Amino acid sequence: MTEQANRITIAILALGGQGGGVLAEWIQHVARSEGWLAQGTSVPGVAQRTGSTVYYVELARDDGTGRLPVMAQMPMPGDVDIVIASELMETGRALLRGFSTANRTTLIGSTHRIYAIGEKQAMGDGRGSGERILEAAHERSKRFIGFDMEAATDRSGSVISAIMFGALAGSDALPFPTESFRAAIEHSGIAVKSNFAGFDEGFAAAQQPVAMPVETQTPVPAPTTAEGRRLAARVEAELPAIAREAALRGVARLIDWQDHGYAALYLDRLAAIRALDFAPFTLTAETARHLALWMSYEDTIRVADIKTRAGRTDKIRSEVKAQPEQLMGVTEFMHPRFQEICETLPKGLGRWLLNSDLAQRLVGRFFAKGRHVETTSLRWFAALRLVAAMRGMRPRSLRYAEEQERIENWLALASEQALHDRDRAIEIIRCQRLIKGYGDTFERGLGNFNRIVAHHQAKDLPAAEIARLRELALADEGCSQLNEALSA
Amino acid sequence: MAERSFKSEVRKLELGEGETFTGEGILAVTKALLQSGVAYVGGYQGSPISHLMDVFADANDLLESLGVHFEASASEATAAAMLAASVNYPLRGAVAWKSVVGTNVASDALSNVSSGGVTGGALVIVGEDYGEGSSIMQERTHAFAMKSQMWLFDPRPNLTSIVDSVEQAFQLSEASNTPVMLQLRVRSCHMTGSFTAKDNIRPPMTVGDAASNPNRDTDRIVLPPANFLHEVEKIEKRWPAGLAFVRDNRLNEWFGPAEVDEGIGLIVQGGLYNNLNRAMELAGLADSYGESKLPIYCLNVTYPLVPDEVADFCRGKRAVLVIEEGQPEFIEHELNTLVRRAGLDTRIAGKDVLPRSGEYTAKAISKGLAAFLRAEAPAMAPAEEVESPLAPAVATQIPPRPAGFCTGCPERPIFTAMKLVERELGPAHVSADIGCHLFSILPPFNIGNTTMGYGLGSAGASAFKPKDKRAIAVMGDGGFWHNGLTSGIGNAVFNKDDTVTLIIDNGYSAATGGQDILSSRAKNENRTTNNPITRAVRGVGATWVREITRTYDVPRMRDTLREAMTSPEKGPKVIVAQSECMLNRQRREKKQKAAALKAGERVVRERFGVDAETCTGDHSCVRLSGCPSLTIKPNPDPLRQDPVAHVENSCVGCGLCGEVSHAAVLCPSFYRARIVANPSRWERAKARIAGAVIGSWQGAIERKRAARAF
Structure with a gap:
């Protein structure tokens, strides 16, 4: 912003409810208080309900003649001095719409994500990639100020509009003193204190280099017991470097899920795959990950254990922002079905019950409805602990027998493939991704897995085709695309 | 009560001669009406003119003191028909709505008032919802002006020009005995700016004065032979008078x-x-x-x-x-x-x-x-521009953001239930309506085959005479009172339609900004509310009528809908699903809760959460809910790839997540946290005991776990 400029154009890209309108008003207030003319426009319409909205503010220096400039009503691509975007993909949208121009535009954008419905509803991972947005943001602006505005909002206990306002002041892109910005907040008279906190946070962040949201890394588990160290040593000795991290995580997970013996079984199975593999050992690495996940399938025992762990309540307290002096009760929404109960029982009994009409009628109705399980009450806590304590019996359960058989078949198929075509073996292993969830979700996933495997066994599919079918299985809930591909 | 309060804007309407008005375009128009000595104002809310209606609704005292009559009309047709007051009397009147849809609804009355002509200035303010952000068909109001011969203003977009044209429009209308339309584009309605105000003018004649001294002129009534004379008069008298006024006053x-x-x-x-x-x-x-x-x-x-x-x-x-x-x-x-x-x-x-x-x-x-x-x-000619669009690889990463239901919206569980019934009975033809509920057409629900206009959900399904599967019509309470009662329910009863109509009763005309309507549960000083939809429906002869008073009860919603779809009874099946619009509810309750907290009273807050450890990243919950506060986050488990579901702090604890995971047998990952501020002594004691026992129990478990750990 040069001293000679008589006009400043500002586009604000925000989502409904983020206070883009408030920000636009503050900016106009600052400008007017500094003797400039200001005009703001927007198209709220239905966009106010979670859609993305563009606010446009135009400022003009009063030339003292009383003449009024003709102001534009929307940002014109290539003619925008300042762009403020409240989210990473909205920053991207500003670039897409050509609002940000190299050598001209000060681009202030958040680097955090608010996922769009299309990304959220995917059956797997539907997230758009933000990396190249940042690259383009640098290329297509005079100056790019990017930071995690959501984190800044949390830190300051404020709202994102105050953060953006602070960042705008801190960017020095407007020829107005900071006091005028603060005066605008004061003038609006709403939540002044927290807005000031947010303003300061945004102001400071504008002085920093571009920063992505901080990602928490889960450290690779280190053994703490003698048995654990023995297993860790096996990982080191038997597996290639590329597979070790996943294998260590897998071992830790399976010990927690069952016991050391079960983790040893995992390493045995992995070693068998390793024997068929060679550099770069992708098959072994992928198996390390997928085998650990399958072997630690979700069952009622596991869920009961997770729901009653020490530290969970504290974690929830901090997540829901409960104050120390406030009480918190936690209720779970559980829906164990008759089938899942039978599967937890010893194999023979479970199978007999499942096949018995009488049992289904007598016991089944107790499990027809969902339960509200209050884990913070003694009664329900005790009940869940009882279920969790069935861990010792798990290897004799019906579900265990079923899952181990499926796992063995899967590994056998992958091993057989590995002898001829390692890529096919890898894709077979990756199909484990389809098996997840509970109830109907689990059954659908397992059904798709079985059908893809059967199709492959009948038609001897190339690796790419297996991968394609797997993607199709995740394309829609009704499996219509997969069905079509399988019947073609 | 509307979504936004305009009490502070109302003060701007009181500005006098020479003072500077600074504010939104549509509010400037409101002020211009008062400066023009308007006697009556009506209209129907809708973007982008909702604010005009809301400001007038909040300015009741000022209007009364000026002797101006204001009405929140039942529909645009009602508003247009109100202009009849200017036919026989020198009353200036203005009505407003969203165009082109509102003009469609109003067109019968507009044709009539244009044919007979007016004595007092009659002004129609249309918010032209065209272009970016529009939610309606892209047509022009211009065609209506032409076909009915109403003059059309499209002023330069600055507040002074817009305000001047309001007054000129009244003058033009009176000079040519013709109603005038003032077209304002969306951005002009929401544009801020300034103009120099004038004093408000009391109408020289009020609507009350006119009613006390009725004046009748049969030549103004559209009936032979007057209707033929009107056509001649339009061409020979009003047209030249209009042209002369525009030219002589240099309006262009x-x-x-x-x-x-x-x-x-x-x-x-x-x-x-x-x-x-x-x-x-x-x-x-x-x-x-x-x-x-x-x-x-x-x-x-x-x-x-x-x-x-x-x-x-x-x-x-x-x-x-x-x-x-x-x-x-x-x-x-x-x-x-x-x-x-x-x-x-x-x-x-x-x-x-x-x-x-x-x-x-x-x-x-x-x-x-x-x-x-x-x-x-x-x-x-300027040099040709070289455009450098964003590379497709980058551009395709930017997801579209369609509008959707708000956090905690009570309409969402209705569509969740519809999806569950769809799983059982297969897809049905769904005739959608206009309103927030139309977002069901978009992901994640993808429900709805057509939408034919406001209040026309049932009418849009009327051709489907089912053999074995009934069509479903959706209608909002706003649309129901706009015309749905007669064009939808009445028609279905009369024609023995076998369709299912779901009336979504959230207590407001929610999509247009939360204005009160006949069935609103709120008490409104200036309007009559609390007229139940079920009574109206039964009143026109529907017999299979069910009322659900809590839409979040997904199993009940699902079962009622299934019953409506499969019941042997013939004739329309009407389900009235009620829960208050969450935006309005939050606006009301947030204040109350904040006050109670401040006073040290016991306040309960609920919100949902997801255990990332048990979530496997299938996102069924998202597909059955679509709540903005239910989102995803990177999986904290490095072995897994798919992001896990996650509930943000904006959650209002409506309960749908829990209902869905039960009704659809999803997964045990959801929990509801119930946070009690200023708990009672008894609650505190109970929690302390449970906490202590659970804590020591957990301690023992963790010691054992450590012994058999990795």
């Missing part, structure tokens, strides 16, 4: 030199003037104050065109570019006729260089103008 404007050597000029709709100027400025043909290097004829009145003015402007010019948004290009057609009639051979350019459809942004005008100049005055 001229900018730039009268002529340039290149022999070209520009004709622009007033509403697009600012965009044109920006396009010219960037091409070096104007400065920021509108000092133009080319002759511009700016149409603040876009209908009718004034033949003399057009001929004078075009005379001596080889080519003129008309910048006219929307299609068909009525003005361009008319200009060609007028130029021909004037014996000129000026070429009229327009849609040949400008886009045939879509909003005329400064960018669009810029390109069209450049094309025009390249053809007619190459020396003036």
Whole structure:
């Protein structure tokens, strides 16, 4: 912003409810208080309900003649001095719409994500990639100020509009003193204190280099017991470097899920795959990950254990922002079905019950409805602990027998493939991704897995085709695309 | 009560002579009406003119003190019919709505009032919802002005011009006995700016005065033979009077030199003037104050065109570019006729260089103008721009953000239940309506086959006479009272339709900003509310009527819907699903809760959460809910790839997540946290004991776990 400029154009890209309108008003207030003319426009319409909205503010220096400039009503691509975007993909949208121009535009954008419905509803991972947005943001602006505005909002206990306002002041892109910005907040008279906190946070962040949201890394588990160290040593000795991290995580997970013996079984199975593999050992690495996940399938025992762990309540307290002096009760929404109960029982009994009409009628109705399980009450806590304590019996359960058989078949198929075509073996292993969830979700996933495997066994599919079918299985809930591909 | 309170804006309506009004465009219009001595105002809310209605609703005291009658009309037809007050009496009246949809609804009354003509100034303010962000069909109000012969204002988008045109419109209306439309584009309605105010004027005659002294003139009634005389009168008297007023008062404007050597000029709709100027400025043909290097004829009145003015402007010019948004290009057609009639051979350019459809942004005008100049005055044409769009690999990563239901919206569980029933019975034909519930068409619900207009959900399903599967119609409470009771339910009863109608009763006309309606549960001092929809439905003869008073009860919603779909009973099946609009509820409860917290009272807050450890990242919950606060986050488990579900702190604890995971047997990952501020002593003691026992139990478990750990 040069001293000679008589006009400043500002586009604000925000989502409904983020206070883009408030920000636009503050900016106009600052400008007017500094003797400039200001005009703001927007198209709220239905966009106010979670859609993305563009606010446009135009400022003009009063030339003292009383003449009024003709102001534009929307940002014109290539003619925008300042762009403020409240989210990473909205920053991207500003670039897409050509609002940000190299050598001209000060681009202030958040680097955090608010996922769009299309990304959220995917059956797997539907997230758009933000990396190249940042690259383009640098290329297509005079100056790019990017930071995690959501984190800044949390830190300051404020709202994102105050953060953006602070960042705008801190960017020095407007020829107005900071006091005028603060005066605008004061003038609006709403939540002044927290807005000031947010303003300061945004102001400071504008002085920093571009920063992505901080990602928490889960450290690779280190053994703490003698048995654990023995297993860790096996990982080191038997597996290639590329597979070790996943294998260590897998071992830790399976010990927690069952016991050391079960983790040893995992390493045995992995070693068998390793024997068929060679550099770069992708098959072994992928198996390390997928085998650990399958072997630690979700069952009622596991869920009961997770729901009653020490530290969970504290974690929830901090997540829901409960104050120390406030009480918190936690209720779970559980829906164990008759089938899942039978599967937890010893194999023979479970199978007999499942096949018995009488049992289904007598016991089944107790499990027809969902339960509200209050884990913070003694009664329900005790009940869940009882279920969790069935861990010792798990290897004799019906579900265990079923899952181990499926796992063995899967590994056998992958091993057989590995002898001829390692890529096919890898894709077979990756199909484990389809098996997840509970109830109907689990059954659908397992059904798709079985059908893809059967199709492959009948038609001897190339690796790419297996991968394609797997993607199709995740394309829609009704499996219509997969069905079509399988019947073609 | 509306979503936004305008109590502070109302004060701006009281500004007097010489004071500066600074605010939104639509509020400036409101002030302009009072300055023009308006006697009555009505209208139907809808973007972008909702604020006009809301401000008047909040300005009751001021209006009463001025003797101005204000009505929140039942529909646009009601509002238009209200203009009948200006037919026999010198009353200035104004009505407002969203166009073109509202104009469609109003058109019968508009035709009638236009045919008979008016004595007092009659003004229709239309918020033209065209272009970016619009939710309606892209048509022009211009056609209505033409077919009924109403004059159409399209003022330059600055508050002074807009406010002046309100007063001029009343004068024009009275001078030509013709109703006038004032068209405001969305951005102009929401545009901030300033103008110098005048004193408000009490109407010289109030609606009460008129009613006490009725005046009858059968020549004003649309009935033979008067209706034939009206047509003659329109052409022979009102048309010339209108043209004379527009011309004599110079309502249109001229900018730039009268002529340039290149022999070209520009004709622009007033509403697009600012965009044109920006396009010219960037091409070096104007400065920021509108000092133009080319002759511009700016149409603040876009209908009718004034033949003399057009001929004078075009005379001596080889080519003129008309910048006219929307299609068909009525003005361009008319200009060609007028130029021909004037014996000129000026070429009229327009849609040949400008886009045939879509909003005329400064960018669009810029390109069209450049094309025009390249053809007619190459020396003036700006260099061709090289565009560098974002690389597709980057662009495709940016997800679209369709509008959706708000956090905690009570309409969402209704569609969740519909999806669950769809799983059992297979898909049914769904006739959707207008309102927030129309978001069901979008992901994640993808429910709805057609939408035929406000309150027309049931009517849209009326052709489907089912053999074995009933069609489902959706209707909101707003649409129900707008016309759905008669056009939908009444029609279905009369014609023995076997369809299922779901009436979504959230207590407000929610999509337009949460205004009260007949069935609103709120007490409204100035309106009559609390008239149950079920009573109205039964009143027109429906017998299978079910009322669900908590939409979040998904199993009940699902079971009732299934029953409606499968019940042997013939005739329309009507389900009224009630829960208050969450936006309005939060607005009310947040304040109460904050006050209670401050006073140290016991306050309970609920919100949901997801255990990332048990979530496997299938996102069924998202597909059955779509709540903005239910989102995803990277999986904290490095072995897993798919992101896990996650509930943000914006969650209002509506309960749908829990209901869904039960009703659809999803997964055990959801939990509900119930946070009690200022708990009672008994609660505290109970929690302390449970906490202590659970804590020591957990301690023992963790010691054992550590012993058998990795």
